Amino acid sequence: MPPKNSNAQVATEEDVSAPQNITDGGNYVENLYFGVELNCVPDLVTQLEEYRREFDFITVPLAHPRNERDMSEGAIVEEEPFARSDMLLSSGQWGSLIIGKISPWIDLDSKDVYNRKNSERVLLQELSWASHLNLPALILPTPTHNSTNYAQVVNRKLQGLMYMNLWMRVPLMSTWQMLHDDETQITFGDNHRATQDPWEHWNTFRTLCEHSDKLCVALELTENVPHERVISRWLGEPVRAVIIPTRIFTTNKSGFPVLSKAHQRVLQMFFKYKIQYILSGPARHKNSFVPYRQYVQFLYSKSPQPTYDESFMTPYLDYLQAPLQPLMDNLESQTYETFERDATKYQLYEDAVFECLTDMKNGGKLEGRTHIVLMVVGAGRGPLVKASLRASVRAGCPLKVYAVEKNPNAIITLKNLRISMNWGDQVTIVDSDMRVWNAPELADVLVSELLGSFGDNELSPECLDGAQRFLKGEPDVWFVRLTQDIEGGISIPASYTSYLAPISSSKLWNEVRAYKEMKHYETPYVVKMHNFYQLGESQECFTFVHPNRDEYIDNQRYINLSFRATQSATVHGLAGYFNSLLYGSVYMSINPANHSPGMFSWFPLYFPLRDPMYVAKDDVITVHMWRNNNRVKVWYEWSIVSPQVSPIHNVGGRSYWIGL
Ligand SMILES: C[S@@+](CC[C@H](N)C(=O)[O-])C[C@H]1O[C@@H](n2cnc3c(N)ncnc32)[C@H](O)[C@@H]1O
CATH class of the missing domain: 3.20.20.150 (Divalent-metal-dependent TIM barrel enzymes)
Incomplete structure (x- = not known):
């Protein structure tokens, strides 16, 4: 202890390090x-x-x-x-x-x-x-x-x-x-x-x-x-x-004030x-406060400057945003534009498709065929189509691509892209919800990015379960499936796992309180957390694997997790993250333990607690989390049951739910 x-x-x-002449420090940003x-x-x-x-x-x-x-x-x-x-x-x-x-x-x-x-x-x-x-x-x-x-x-x-x-x-x-x-x-x-x-x-x-x-x-x-x-x-x-x-x-050799x-x-x-x-x-030094200020300012100027990405995120720090509902709502042009700025994410997808196509080619999947059939489901304005085509060239593996999208406005962009990028017959644009589309042929690869900050919270599982009907080896009649070659088609992502950790953040909790309505304490928010302290490493919560080969697909989940407080603190809620295996060796993560460097598409999810909870050093913080659904919606419920008991938040999805 x-x-x-x-x-x-x-x-x-001895551990004092400081310039001899602090006025030479320079290089102030602010x-x-x-x-x-x-x-x-x-x-x-x-x-x-x-x-x-x-x-x-x-x-x-x-x-x-x-x-x-x-x-x-x-x-x-x-x-x-x-x-x-x-x-x-x-x-x-x-x-x-x-x-x-x-x-x-x-x-x-x-x-x-x-x-x-x-x-x-x-x-x-x-x-x-x-x-x-x-x-x-x-x-x-x-x-x-x-x-x-x-x-x-x-x-x-x-x-x-x-x-x-x-x-x-x-x-x-x-x-x-x-x-x-x-x-x-x-x-x-x-x-x-x-x-x-x-x-x-x-x-x-x-x-x-x-x-x-x-x-x-x-x-x-x-x-x-x-x-x-x-x-x-x-x-x-x-x-x-x-x-x-x-x-x-203390004082350095030149008589200036310095800190250990x-x-x-x-x-x-x-x-x-x-x-x-x-x-x-x-x-005490030179009878003025100025050298003290100059010295601290000097330390500041020597501290790591914010990177371009960090500066880009400044307006979002501790700013609560309601999570997107890309299934129920149609995203706007501006939202797609923000996604598309994240070069890292598309590079990871390109690398995953490249590895997959290389494996298929080396595994003889192209034998007797002119191309691999790849379907981008939820294509948006086309960045994953472009990434897949780049990967196809790199791997020397020809592709036929279907771009499936249910947002009619994004379809206009895709159709324009098809002309401007000379995709011709190589890319077919499909204006449909993937869950109901009758595909003219089966796919070797399904590529999608339907992930939220908590992995499954934008209903990727439900959408991909619907789409796997047209993935090779995944017929929609379960008893036929048993006789099929389950080595069939590939989903990119192959799986994703959400992560949870208790956090202390008076700032975020007060931001929620400012809404002055109970339902906001029961709503998870997307937020670039800044003024916060995480009580221990995040732990695995829910995992989804695609294609889902379970006999009966059940996307409800329930877990309890225990965290030991390394010191006393006040818990204001939970931080949610995800990690996804795209394919082979390519992972995409916002979990702090292995965050994909430079990727900024997703900020964490904050699950508030109605009342802040004091935890003493060595207390065990036990968190319960449910993923529930019915025919029309999916929702989370959460509670902490030790060292004190909180109410179960968001019962029946009364405050927050995601529409199917
Ligand atoms: C998070 S965006 C990603 C867009 C694009 N793939 C990208 O990476 O920039 C998810 C896209 O999937 C689409 N989408 C969501 N559910 C869908 C469904 N059931 N069928 C077809 N498209 C869907 C949304 O309209 C949205 O364009």
């Missing part, structure tokens, strides 16, 4: 959004002007940090205002350049009733003032393992917030975690360790606050760095800012997210 901070790393002088935390602000206007030359914003206390005012009932009302006037800055400046900070001394869970009540009043007063100023964000003091009353007051206020977000200041490691090595921590037991874990404090607080999307995290780096797994858990949390204390920097390799790695993990960076503490 590895403890939470196993492999903790402490910054040392600047990080940087601010400075100030604790003493006697002249807001002048200080803002000064810092604005080098920084994007400043964070300032709303009241003087030592102004422990008495706000109890009957207390003498102070003449002095507790905060500076809002007239010092324009509302535009307050709303974009200033992040507020709540007084650090308040203690809403104090055993002392006076102190508790006074703290409540001060917190409400400062929250109200920050809303009045229309600040973009307000930093809240760090919660402890006992912050229930603090959460109650914040939660009340969260209900009415419109523009402003609350950023909870959370350290990456607690002092206790930094003081105790892995072995010693174990001896304290799980419960004690949880009381010392800042993530647990945050998790309890946000759970009390109903997982509000207005409550976010300002993660403060600490002298020590925990195991990478512990940092990864924050990638599923709404981290809006990383606070970098100046005390964690371990700290650099933490920052590299967050550079992928659009968040703010805040320098805090006194400027």
Whole structure:
């Protein structure tokens, strides 16, 4: 049982690597959004002007940090205002350049009733003032393992917030975690360790606050760095800012501030997210914050730049999309255009057809014949027809092609292609649903791409079961099939398997919640997951093989899968992926374990949970998943039954189904 901070790393002088002159770093693609935390602000206007030359914003206390005012009932009302006037800055400046900070001394869970009540009043007063100023964000003091009353007051206020977000200041490691090595921590037991874990404090607080999307995290780096797994858990949390204390920097030979390799790695993990960076503490180097900023900016410029494909995907990050229904609906030109940009996918198909035709040729299938009959079923605007013809030339194996498509609009494109590409008699275009088409001859090869992000979720099994009637060796009368040569025709893909894994993603869950309707919690969404953390490797879910030679074809499925939590976390749903064997040695996968490099046609599927579920370290997360059908539709139902029991989602396909 590895403890939470196993492999903790402490910054040392040796692992510091940095340029001698950071201004030579160059090569910035985009600047990080940087601010400075100030604790003493006697002249807001002048200080803002000064810092604005080098920084994007400043964070300032709303009241003087030592102004422990008495706000109890009957207390003498102070003449002095507790905060500076809002007239010092324009509302535009307050709303974009200033992040507020709540007084650090308040203690809403104090055993002392006076102190508790006074703290409540001060917190409400400062929250109200920050809303009045229309600040973009307000930093809240760090919660402890006992912050229930603090959460109650914040939660009340969260209900009415419109523009402003609350950023909870959370350290990456607690002092206790930094003081105790892995072995010693174990001896304290799980419960004690949880009381010392800042993530647990945050998790309890946000759970009390109903997982509000207005409550976010300002993660403060600490002298020590925990195991990478512990940092990864924050990638599923709404981290809006990383606070970098100046005390964690060391000095290189030229006198510039630099960070240890371990700290650099933490920052590299967050550079992928659009968040703010805040320098805090006194400027110890050259008496200015600028070298710190330049150094972090330098690290950013040295981090891997997004590839062309990654840049292309930026608008889709964490953006929920309803899955396509290519069987029930007719896809639009724009959708086909997006598919066709994915050169990798068509190259994989070309390679699969090439391997298949080569095997057929070498296996004597061409003997006594002029060509192989290949049918592209669900041809769309023709990219798989083109890929198959390219493979035929490569393999030196002549083809006769049928392009079967049920979308009448795509048929127009196919007919035009037939003319412009001079396909002539080599390609026959068929305007029909493959499930009912009466083919004039049998096919040696059926090529299709009817796959969804979860493999079978665009009804490839049902379509191909209908189409295999016209595949060689697959007559539609089952008792005849028994007497046939089952070495007959080939389907590309030969099989596909879906995969599942529990994930933590406050972001995705809140996106679903924003719809304010139960049915959305029961709808799987296609989404390029970004602000998420996956609790373990994905596991195999449902497999379909084509042609399907079962005596009775049954496409219903049911499985349960168990995952062991390597650390405590909050589960917000499941991630779904697929892997497909196209033919021979050619696979096509979006499963993270073996994702086809460069392929972007499919984003994962997100199956939400109605309520986020806390799981403790070493808990077994048991997931149940069903694929059900009736004469008109197919649907999934899902549930987690341990460590807690969720309702079964999407009973009878009441919220989401795929039309047959
Ligand atoms: C995901 S698209 C793939 C299109 C194209 N093969 C490609 O790779 O770009 C699936 C295509 O199959 C068609 N399709 C789906 N079910 C079908 C059916 N039962 N019969 C014929 N075409 C079907 C859809 O209209 C759509 O054009």
